[in-house]
Amino acid sequence: MKLPRALSRPVTMDASGQRNWLYPQKVTGxxxxxxxxxxxxxxxxxxxxxxxxxxxxxxxxxxxxxxxxxxxxxxxWPQDVKYLVFVLIGAAILLFFVTSLAGRLWCGWAxxxxxxxxxxxxxxxxxxxxxxxxxxxxxxxxxxxxxxxxxxxxxxxxxxxxxxxxxxxxxxxxxxxxxxxxxxxxxxxxxxxxxxxxxxxxxxxxxxxxxxEQFCTILCPYARFQSALVDKHTLQVTYDYNRGEPRGKVKKAEGDCIDCKACIRVCPTGIDIRNGVQLECIGCTNCIDACDNIMERINKPKGLIRYSSEAQMEDQQQRLIRPRVVIYASFLVILSIGFFWSLAVRPLVEFTIIRAPGEPYTLLEGKTVSNHLSLRLLNKDQVDHNITVKVSGAEDARLIVPVQPFPLPANSLKRMELFVNIPQANMPSGKQAITLLLFSDDREIAESSTFILGPIL
Ligand code: SF4
Ligand code: SF4
Structure with missing residues (x-):
């Protein structure tokens, strides 16, 4: 069956490039x-x-x-950007999954x-x-x-x-x-x-x-790549050309389409679905309802325009489970497991250690190496914490903190300056690994490691 060719320019534009203002008709159904x-x-x-x-x-x-x-x-916080990446990738794959199953369901419904x-x-x-x-x-x-x-x-x-x-x-x-x-x-x-x-x-x-409607027909990128996501088994708003053609006026038509153009009048993007699936079709289903109303009036079965697939139109068996659907679903499941697992183990208090600018170390009297460190503390918890910092990993290491314990309010960022002092004799190589531990009321809640630097003996 040869169908009329769709326009090579948007319906909302005339041959001179001027806007064709659309007047979509209200439809019920x-x-x-x-x-x-x-x-x-x-x-x-x-x-x-x-x-x-x-x-x-x-x-x-x-x-x-x-x-x-x-x-x-x-x-x-910005430290949680990985969750945002999970969500964005998950949303994109969910869109691919839904599109491969049922076309532009998102555009028409949500x-x-x-x-x-x-x-x-x-x-x-x-x-x-x-x-x-x-x-x-x-x-x-x-x-x-x-x-x-x-x-x-x-x-x-x-x-x-x-x-x-x-x-x-x-x-x-x-x-x-x-x-x-x-x-x-x-x-x-x-x-x-x-x-x-x-x-x-x-x-x-x-x-x-x-x-x-030009936002959908000209601007939206989703319309451009949806053709790569669908195949002949994807359910889309489709005109049944086998049943509808050859179209003609009532009583003269051999097919069921009486060429009343009701489907075009209700279309918010102004297209003729009888020209086949088109980039401008947002899957809004208005043409289904409009055509069903006409079919009811001329005593013909509904569904001349309906959710269907190319495979169904060619009398092939409709397959729901296809490789692309399985691949998208598998990615979604893996991503969801990863997302919820990482959320479950998400630390509520985090800190990073930054070396203070200037000389990496100071040599104090009595041959003690001192490093000035800056802690960036982040409390993502909904409760306040009373923080005590402790050091481990180096013999005789001593921590100089202005005040201990110090408050770290809920949902806050705080900066804390401190010094780590180690006898020079205990770090002859000029480098000593240490771990700083955060305690909230005697309960360890976070830790992070760094190096203390000094002169080589
Ligand atoms: S509404 Fe139905 S009958 Fe009327 S032109 Fe469209 S497809 Fe044909
Ligand atoms: S579903 Fe029908 S009415 Fe809606 S945009 Fe597509 S062709 Fe137009």
Whole structure:
């Protein structure tokens, strides 16, 4: 069956490179209803998380400026970057796994761009300007009082919603208290924060009010490499060309497709799924519902457009378990085991030893070698510790610490200067290995080794 060729340029662009503004029609149906439930749950989650506190700490705060992340009441410092690497690699492999099984499930069901655009901004637009035909007529019509009023109202609401979305996004990086304080202050008191918030807000507003589906069809890199992740057994939103073609008007059509174009009118990226799987298809399922509604009306079985695979279209057996699926799943399992194991054994107090700048050693009276060391202590624990430092590994080594024990508050970084003194006679080679031990109320909680340097005898 020969299908029409897809356009070689994005649907949202005409031959001269100008934007083709899309007017997706509202659709109802089995998948739309479920996607709506998922979207409301995700929106609620997005808006609520920055306000949730666990033991007084934000449930999620990715503070890049202060160099720490708080995730579900636990603070992660730059020293924990390996966990972030685990999470990022895990998320990428999970995306590969899901894509190889069911195509762009993420894009159609959970991507913030789709959720905000389709279930927030398109809804507002529909409410104010009406569905597709009314919106087209309004845009083509003259700039009279009704049109100006509707456009002003729509953009005023877009601005208000964009403001909430953008500042909620900020609250994932700064706490809600800080963001509210920034909002409440006049701009001249903190131009840096004001301009950052303004830029963030303008980007969100322009994206959803103007740039829209072009983010998916032109910008998003995922669409570009998804073709490398799918094969003929991957489930995707597919037009059943065996059943649908040859298409034609009702009663004249030999196939089931009556060429009503309902599937195109509801498509948020403006494509014709009958041209085959395309890069612009975000798997939103709108065309499934639109076509099912038409099939119901003309008394034909539903599913002319459905979740299916190339293999099913060619009457081959659908295989769920394939080498690529097994490889992605295996990587995911191995990575998850490694991640949870490393989290379980994650030390809650860590320290690094840094040699103080200048001469590596001082020779004191009585032939004692003294090294000035600097400790960088990090308490990732939720409780305060009372720290005592001890030294081992060298005979007659003595530690000079300004104060012992000293407090190390929960979730804090501290620097402590100390000296290690060793009789020169005990280190004739000029180098002596030592271990510094950290005790919290007589319980050893961390240790680290270094060398004490001195003159060679
Ligand atoms: S909605 Fe169904 S019947 Fe109508 S054009 Fe699309 S595939 Fe054909
Ligand atoms: S072709 Fe269908 S599934 Fe793909 S983006 Fe358009 S409406 Fe959504």
């Amino acid at each position: 089995y998948f739309s209803k479920r996607r709506e439930w998922v979207s409301w749950a995700l929106l609620l989650f997005y808006l609520a998380v920055p306000w949730v506190r666990i033991d007084g700490l934000p449930a999620l705060k990715l503070d890049i400026v202060e160099q720490h992340f708080i995730i579900w009441g636990t603070t992660y 991507c913030p761009q789709t959720v905000f655009l389709e279930f927030v901004f398109h809804r507002i637009e529909n409410l104010i300007e009406g569905d597709r035909n009314k919106r087209i007529a309004l845009d083509k019509g003259p700039w009279n009082a009704v049109k100006i009023g509707k456009k002003l109202l729509k953009h005023a609401i877009f601005l208000a919603v964009g403001f909430v979305i953008a500042n909620t996004f900020l609250a994932y990086f700064k706490s809600t208290e800080e963001v509210l304080e920034w909002i409440g202050r006049p701009p001249y008191e903190n131009w840096g924060a004001f301009l950052f918030m303004l830029a963030n807000f303008v980007v969100f507003y322009l994206n959803f009010a103007w740039f829209r």
